[in-house]
Amino acid sequence: MSGRFLSLLFFATALHAGELADPLVANDGTKIATAAQWRDHRRPELIELFTREMYGRNPGRPEKMIFEVFDRDTKALEGKATRIQIALFPGGKPGPRIDLLVYVPSGVQAPVPAILGLNFWGNHAIHKDPGIRLTESWIEGRTSYADLTGVRDHKATDAARGVNANHWPVEEIISRGYALATMYREDVAADHEPYFGSGVHPLFPQLQQGDDNFSTIGAWAWSLSRALDALEKEPLIDSKRVAVFGFSRLGKAALWAGASDERFAMVLSNESGAGGAKLFHRGVGESIERLTTVFPHWYARSFKKYAGKDKELPFDQHLVISLVAPRPVYVGSAQEDTYADAEGEFAAAKAAEPVFRLLGAEGLPADTWPAVGVSVQGGIGYHVRPGKHDVLPFDWQQYLLFGDKHLKPR
Template identity: 55%
Template sequence: MGLHRTAYRFFLGIFFIALANPSIAQQKLNGMELPDVLTMNNGIKVTTARQWRNQRRPELLTFFKKEMYGQSPGKPVNMTFKVFDTDTKALGGKATRKQITVYFNGKADGPQMDILMYLPNQVKHKVPAIVGLNFDGNQSVNNDPAIKMSNSWMDKTKGVVNNRATEATRGVDAGQWPLEMILAKGYAVATVYRGDIDPDYDDGFKNGVQGLYPQLQNRGDNFATVAAWAWGLSRILDYLETDKAVDAKRVGVFGFSRLGKAAVWAGATDERFPLVISNESGAGGAKLFHYTGGERIRRLCTKFPHWFCGNFKKYMDQDSILPFDQHMVIALIAPRPVYIASAEGDTNSNPEAEFWGAKGADPVYRLLGTDGLPASSWPPVSTPVIGRIAYHVRPGGHNVTDYDWAQYLKFADRYLK
């Protein structure tokens, strides 16, 4: 009886998708058939940049906001910034450190986040910047004792006691944030702790920025966690637009793992970011759901039910028959450059599926006059493929390494300088 029920639910899912999408045009890729990124919902093929810009791109944005990431608010009307720390001789004199509190509703007792920023002292003009969220608090990015200790809720790891950071967390993630390498290349770095925006546990969206937007909750397309993190990345850029030391038109957005999902979505929704870097973002980031292996929708929606909006749950167990996939999200970044990177041993993220996610966006980049991703097959380990879409897979597991950053900085030099 249980087998019959399982089969019934499976075929009911197929019927639901077919009913909602009576004629899904297919895009062939490495033996797979994906929903075609360049065919509109009404079946019309997109053949011009104008069609993409004015019709297909808005159509896809509307779909993903409704069915996966959820709706997000715009820039808060009353948001304010307070620079509470400036040190022109940080990191042994190599950098200027700034720390800034962002008050989302302009109130000192309201939701807020702290930006940690380092500027390269050797550059005497406005500098490009790389922004990204961190996992364990700003103090985890470097052992600089002057970095404000985060007081937001944290997972019970790496020196965290009673869900709060202690001095033992200073510099624990410094290996993922090689500040001196980035600064030496002439880039500023700006980062925020993810938990300042959303604490990343299923709390009914009571302790993050969602509390400012009750109208976006209790609905199928609710303002969920990944979208909130992406929204927070845009608020970092809002501050940088006010900082005279930064060239705010040359700001790349970076993210690793679940924060890579947020970086991809931030790049898709905020066109002010001229460059996007996704490091092992996996399912809900760069990985194709249609491709076997790695995290699937059921795991995302059960282990991390707060990450995506409620409507996304109806696609559980339908990964291989979806009327959409992540190549469409990556295509929303086009024609801006995007770097997608994987690790050979990172089976959860499924490195080959991340490559094909990038390759699936290639037709849009080429339609818009760029070289897209200049590879026809998954490249060997440690062999970056660089076009307007770039990709590499390195040895090792789920992490961010100096090798990764070296490739990202070369890519940024090519497109941000």
């Protein structure tokens, strides 16, 4: 019996069952009982499943990719940090450029752990530091999360510096002994029409031909791996202790990046919701129908066939979380974020627990949905805080505590 037939049989069975797929039962029915079986059998088929059915193919590390450090200021932020800016050229020069901004705590005696994440409105928006290069990429004109009056005709001006600093507590992060690295999402891939018309997508036209096309969230996740490639060359960064972070749609990308690239030491998913950390099977919050209609570029075209079938989906996001194991993962939720379904995010994290335990890691130390404002932290961490869809100081406090537990020497 062919592997393809078994895969199709798996899909048909799961669609009719209406139940969550067991992360420790392979497509051919094999029960996964050892770490070796997970590594050699179950993990590869799950990576292939999500690549084919949801996130799309990616080009891997391009042979022509180059990195250029164009700024290194050892006295940045009034002497608190070394600022490093690196231009990533995935297709070589000339070609699309992605700017990677890095802050490293001053006076470090050894390579430090780092937190890496994409940002929404440009590197210059995370801090007022005048040394940050203004993005040349397109910027949306309005949002409730930042004052975009400094954006003119979708281009950044100096007045846009620091407008999203509330999401990025740079000084606090570096004071805790972490480096911070970030890139702008639109440097990587267009989140506006024409989709796939700017950023890295034009470099890889062959990856748009099938239903498992190189999606926008796939590209964002892929770019985080390329940023890690660059950080591996920076002697001030311990590249084996890099956490990947993301909020909202960028949290979806961070989760897939951490699941698919095992070099990331930790994953921090902040209100990533549908297509991120929440379960579709609950039928609560944002649906596949809405995702694939309002944001048709986010996922591969193959994902659209599941629209209207959230509760019958033959896979779900607990399997993505399980792919992070045994590395630590934290899922942050917000009480009023109904689209993201906070309880569904908890349920997905809990459903991934058997894989963490199989691989010798801690699970999620809560059997029921925690009270609002309570953080539970094992190998899997979780909280639901008061408030709406956002990144708040409470979120960062928990992520840094989780990092202290898992990324720092004991």
